[in-house]
Amino acid sequence: MARRETATGPGSRALVVDLIRSSGPISRVELTEATGLTQPSISNIVRRLIDDGVVRETGATIATGGKPRTLLTINSRAVFAIGIQLGFENAVCIATDTTGGVFGRQLFDGAGSGEPQQVVERIAADYRGFLTGLGIDETRVAGLSIVTPGPIDLAQGLVIGPPSMRQWVDFPLRDALAELVSVPVLVDNDSAASALGEFWSRQISRESTYACIYMGSGIGAGIVTGGALYRGASSNPAEIGHISIDAAGVECFCGNRGCLERYAAPPAVVEAGRADPELNERLGLDSDTERSFDAIARAAIQGQPRALEMIESSARQMAMATLSFVNLFDVDRIDLAGWGFAIAGSIYAREIRAALEQRAFARRAHGVAVELSSNPRDTAAVGAAALILQSSLAPGHGPSMRR
Amino acid sequence: MARRETATGPGSRALVVDLIRSSGPISRVELTEATGLTQPSISNIVRRLIDDGVVRETGATIATGGKPRTLLTINSRAVFAIGIQLGFENAVCIATDTTGGVFGRQLFDGAGSGEPQQVVERIAADYRGFLTGLGIDETRVAGLSIVTPGPIDLAQGLVIGPPSMRQWVDFPLRDALAELVSVPVLVDNDSAASALGEFWSRQISRESTYACIYMGSGIGAGIVTGGALYRGASSNPAEIGHISIDAAGVECFCGNRGCLERYAAPPAVVEAGRADPELNERLGLDSDTERSFDAIARAAIQGQPRALEMIESSARQMAMATLSFVNLFDVDRIDLAGWGFAIAGSIYAREIRAALEQRAFARRAHGVAVELSSNPRDTAAVGAAALILQSSLAPGHGPSMRR
Structure with missing residues (x-):
């Protein structure tokens, strides 16, 4: 773009x-x-x-x-931006002021709670209730940005994948939501939003080549270079979860084999946990991936050996792929964001740091700082709102809005 | 940067x-x-x-x-730019006019022909002879750019790796050469130069997110987005040869394991060829990697089964890594350049196209065109000259020059 x-x-x-x-x-x-x-x-x-x-x-x-x-x-309070991170189980909704500061937050039901049209209608209703609760008149909302895992079709405002969103493929998310609200709507990738949100809120230097790795049910990333998101040809870049770490590995929904996220993302870790009867029972694992992964992560942090082994294995695979990622993007800073890093992020950061210090291609030229997001569960929604601010400030850049 | x-x-x-x-x-x-x-x-x-x-x-x-x-x-002929691609066995020297058109070409001895200081002295002498032969007065030369495999230290004008250049580590290449010639000198990465050269000479659209994969003794790449080289934090990005395709694979000089170039680059293919007594004897393989790889590539193109198998294996591994590469950079066009693609490039292009069509993450959003450089052996030197034109046209961008 x-x-x-x-x-x-x-x-x-x-x-x-x-x-x-x-x-x-x-x-x-x-x-x-x-x-x-x-x-x-x-x-x-x-x-x-x-x-x-x-x-x-x-x-x-x-x-x-x-x-x-x-x-x-x-003019920080003259205009507000709404960002919604649409996950399978729930959706995080954030209102920010013009400077990107968080003004309100609410959890909505996620994409898995019904047919797409129903879900969109409920989101529109929840959004109106959210504004009312905050005392914000809709005329003061610059726009609503809804972000999901990729791939996406930015120009059409469509979601193409992943499989948890299967019923959403080709559903005109942006246009359906725009019918129901009175503000411009845009659709974008949650990892890209997250990178922009962290970049803004942490006031990262424009001189930096910055990456934010986002782990939710999948693993993605966003790159900010020269102060702008790296977009690639179709705003589907930086898919670190789809670096193949094993050519003969398991098939991935994306069409490739051995993709990182098939081994290291929360659904894979939870699946492994549920296959372990003792762990499964002790931690009360179930089909709610986020809650179950949190339980394993918490047990790992508390030093329970089996849980620690599983999280460390995920972190080592993540570190492996991050090496390839860094050898391609040559970043000087990485932040870890998304609910997947909320509890055991420090284990991931440690493994990634060790790998980069010992094995990164350009380590003699410069180091790579690896840090944890201070607000990992909300970062994509905050970033979604930042996309609105950026779009309303600089129309014509980034995703196209539907008014 | x-x-x-x-x-x-x-x-x-x-x-x-x-x-x-x-x-x-x-x-x-x-x-x-x-x-x-x-x-x-x-x-x-x-x-x-x-x-x-x-x-x-x-x-x-x-x-x-x-x-x-x-x-x-x-003013196409008022100023000339000199680009030198410094390989181990030889160096390609190109003079271009201001539009990037090739005005002269000559082969020099490479980096392996002596101690760094000796080699640099010979290059300076060869360069002067080259200008005399073309009838170009040195006052009309805008600068001399020398490009090598990475990693490099762009600001210092140093070569850091790879192992074939071991004696060059920390040798002040840029400054040593600048002492011996009367024009500004810069040092950069051969893959980046190649991407810029192809981008200019093929008049690729600035709207494109463009990659040039460069295969010489190693495998690298350059990305051009928005008309400018993607530089990353230290001008060491896009190292596709250092995507790990096997976490438990062989150690690479870069510190990582299972790097693509340890399996797919010409030295690995030639090593496998020399281990096959029949092939080794028939093709007369020896320690000259470029000539030996050419012989295997030629045999593969002629359909000799053992040679074809080896090149196809290299091409499949390249295609695997290219999938991860495309999933990260989201490019819409790839050109294949460098001497490694000069003879059997079509086999590589076929494998890469098939992989991307079937398995790229964003294939539903857009296709990726894969084409061969029309001048694969010279592209890095031509691109090196393009770097001079860009630097002299836009000082302050890209590598720092030493006058």
Whole structure:
């Protein structure tokens, strides 16, 4: 989805917002100097940002000898963004203000709770209730972003896979939801959203080549380089869960064999746990993958040998694939996010760090920092809201919205 | 190496050159419109490009009712760029004009022909002889770029690996060569150079997410997205040869196990060939990897079963790793370049195409075109020269030059 940038294109709007956000109150003249754009371009962009409620004049001015300069700042509570991470068992819904700060959170039922059309209708109703509860009028919502595991069709707003979402294949998720709400809707990949959310909330440097590995029922990742998400040809990149770690391994829904997530993701770990009668009974494992994986992860952290062995095995396989991943993307920082890392993330981080320190191709050129998300269960939904902020700030970039 | 772009930064210079190159003769006013930059910015950039000999006025003007507009064009023969692909056995040296067209070619002795300082002295002498033979005065050379297999230290202009280059580790290649020639010198990765060279010479769209897989004694790749090389944190990305295809596999010099290139690259294929007494004798295999691999590849193309089996095995392993590679970079086009693909590239292309069509993660979202370089043995050297053109056109981007 790369496109040529021109000084008056949507990239300039994003750059201006980014400068206002990062520099604090700033004048139009300073923006002109910092961007190299013309004064009329800056005036136009700023006027539209004020009209859209994204930016406001602070009221303060600075005197510079000439005409006093009015200062601009981000209008944090004028507009809200809604992000929903649609999982199989439940959906996390987050409202953020314009700066990306979390303003409200609620759990909805997930994609597995009914036929797609029913689920979408319930989400729309839950969303309206959520706004009411927060006292947010829908006119102040910039948009609603719903993120799911890939592959996705970003342009059409469709979900293509994975198998847990089988009934959703080719269901027009974006358009069906847009029919039921009064705000623009977009659909994107949960791992990409997660990367953008972590990048924003942790204020990672734009100089960084940053990866966020996301483990939910599958394993994905997002890359941020030069301050922007790496999109690839179809916004389906960074599928670390579909690195093959065994050419003769088990078949994966994606068509390939030996994919990492068939061995290391929570469903595989829970399946192994349920096959162990003693562990199965002691931890009360069942068909709720998230709750069961949490139980195994908790037991591992408490040092129960069999559970620890299973989590460590998953972590070693993850570390193996992360080596290949790092040898391809040459990142300097990785954060681990998603509910799969919520309890035993430190075991994964330890295995990944050890592998990268000893075996990464470019380890003599630079190290790779590996850290845990501070909010692993919500990061995809927070990132989904960040996608709305980015889209409404810089229309034309990223996924297409349906109004 | 991502950095924030501003309208007056080096990115603008590259954009202006790119527009002049792709649009043919164009006026300053049209450049102002196409870029959104101010007239003074365009005038400054154009004046510097004319001073540097990159752009010239055509002499023609167009009348538009107002002041007649002078047209600008790329000055193809005013400046030359030199690219050297330094391999173990030999080095390919290419001179290109400002448009990237090949003006001259010569083979030098490679990195294995002596101590690093001796080799560099011989390269400097060969380079001077090469210029004399072509009738190019060194004052018209924009720079010399020398590319090698990674890992590299781009900022220092050092080679870190691979083991065939062991004596070169930490040898200050860029600075040693810069002492002996009168032009700026840069060092970069041969696969990255190759990708840039193919991208330029094939006029791949900037909308494409493009990969060039490079097979020489190792296997690497380069990615071009949005018209620019994907650099990662240290310009050591896209190391497809160091995707592990077998966690319990053989150790690789990089520190990892089961790396693709230990099974599929020419040295591994030649080693297997030499272990087969009948094949070894019939094809006259020896320690010259390139010549021996060519002999096996030629026999495979001619349908000799044992040779075909070996090349197909290499191609299948390559296809396996390419699946993981595509699942990470989400590319829409792959070209195969480097001497490893010069003879039996079609076998590799067939295996890779089949794997991607049946097993790529995002195959329902889009296909991936797989094509052969038209000039596989020279592509890294041509790309090295393209790096010089890019650096001299847009200083501050990419590897740092030593003058």
